[in-house]
Amino acid sequence: MRDDYYSENWSQATEKFYKSAMAHGDLRWCVAAGHSFDIPYVKIGDGDNHIVINSGIHGLEGYFGSAAQLMFLNEFVRNLPPRALEKYTISLIHIINGWGMENRMREVRDASGGLVDLNRNFGIDFTRPDALPRNSKYELSHDLLVSRPDAVAKKNAIKEFRRLHLRDGVWDAISHGQYAHPDGLFYGGAAPTVESRMALGIYDEIMANGARSLTSIGLHTGLGRFDRRRGRVSAQLLVSHPSSHPNTKYFENMFPGTCVASDENAVSGPTLLGDLVDCLEARYAPRGIPVYTADYEIGTGEFPIMSPIYKRMDMGDARYDLRHYGRISHQTHRNLTESWYPSSPVWRASALGRAYVLFTEMIDNMRRQK
Template sequence: MSGAAQYFSQSYGEARQRFLGAAKAAGATVNHHVHPLTGPSGETLATDVARFGPRDATRVLGIGSGTHGVEGYCGSGIQTAFLTEGFAKDLPAGTAVVFIHAINPYGFAWNRRVNEDNVDLNRNFLDHSKPHPENPGYEELADAINPPDLSPETMAASRARLKAYADEHGAAAMQHALSAGQYTHANGVQYGGREPVWSNRTLRRIIREEMGNAERVIFVDIHTGLGARGAGEMICVEPETSGAYERMRRWWGDIVHSTVGGASVSSHVPGSIPVCFTEELKGREVTSGGLEFGTVPIREVTVALQSDNWLHQNGGAANPHAAEIGRLIRDAFYVDADDWKEMVTAQTRDICRAALRGLQD
């Protein structure tokens, strides 16, 4: 195995070991934020941070992986490739690069998109003291989105119900119902939680510790599961009239799309990670986006999410279908093929090099 593919792993434990080894070899300053739970083999779970550049850097580029757990196979491989290649060598004065590995280590280790509380972390960064956003489409379709079993008959009925909704209300409404998040069904997919979860609190601490002195911050959060196979889109959660969107388009061109106007492959999602950065870095110039790579057709992604959710309401790892569904969910968010790994690594490299140049504007 050669090229970028050699840096990708087959388990969270292997990915963490490779990341930490590459960070040490590259001379990074490394900090570990250890999770209170353990992995399937009893291994330590942690969000690990590798830093390059002075503590008082006024310009910081952050590169994140594993916000959605199992999507960390992609992001971790890219981060490890960058560390090995010397991406952060010879930085401009006053500039730092911060790699945040496995933001949701539990989901990564257990092959889940969600965390230990069944919470989708990218729906959790909001003010939980206020009323949570409503998702009427999800409420209407909850039984179809979260089927009681995975029999062919039940799954066919689920598909038919979802298709009927899309035919009546449109594809955008269907996607919003499925993916915009919900705060009423704690055992359902796309649950945003009712309080800040461990990964939320930990990421906020990392931002304060690693970026607190910065005047300008760019954060690239690597995601998978939406779009054409291997194609990258930089998702902006700000409107097209915003400064953040203008900067992103200037640096990265027409791969940037805003969720606000409906141009993105993603629905507009409340409580996503960019909110966290703007809250923790008030008064600073913050440009935060999700770099999304396509994997398999969206229908396969939906079935994988439904199957994973059913599994963890029905015994989890003890269920006889656990291994099969674990492979299904991983394959939906990680294409274990050399050409795909080369594609996502090359695109992220271009994005992050442009980000470093953008910090010097």
């Protein structure tokens, strides 16, 4: 495994990607008028069963997804079984959120300058603002999270809030998405962003001619553990369905050595609002073809209880800084980056090692299918 798969900025990552993509597949670009960050993607194979791996929905998560895609192009493509490529097309979509990547922000900047979590912006009907999804549990945490930064008092208050609301769903609901507070956390926006329209345009192009199935995996970081001492990171495929759902079973079968995490609360519908994976399943459902989606999460949390507390606090501090000073303080920015994209070489190597296992399992599965 090479150590130069990781990049320092969007331009470098994009250049590495398209050069490798041109050498190993059918490179394409998605561009939008007035938008600085074109999205390259590459198709490998000619099959009607589509496997799509996207990266960079959350800019704060840095260049792990980009590095994993580069590794796939350089180390896996030439070993793909030719017969499998008659049945499958593998597409890699590189860095959907270029602005966030360049600015080390989770969000995208929308037309009004607001910050929108792209993965809460998909498939929402914004035409009737009064009918937008509500997240009343988030409301309970909002004022505390976006209050004045204080490394001791605020941290302890959030810790206590978590203790009180761990079992009633309120703590979890913070990240589920909300449309009422543009200055709040996990804000899903007031309209579809250019990035979400571009991403769906790419999926539509991939799915255009006689697609028979879609398996889509988004590459993310920030959820799960990082054991720095042992040099281990967790890796899990999040499926937004209960364990009994066929989609969950599909991923368990495809990736027997990877932890597949189901969502037992998603019985009547998705838990996360505006998530790309659920949007894709709904978008192609009318075609009556199988659509399987998951997010692949590499762990970054070094402290089992405190990491999620720090993450929420740092996100809230960033909102406070932006509102009052127009920019995020260096300390908050550094905290945010380390929480989602650790600079540790141990983490970076371990994360790529996990992706190596994921890709190996994926190809083994393609080989098994006749």
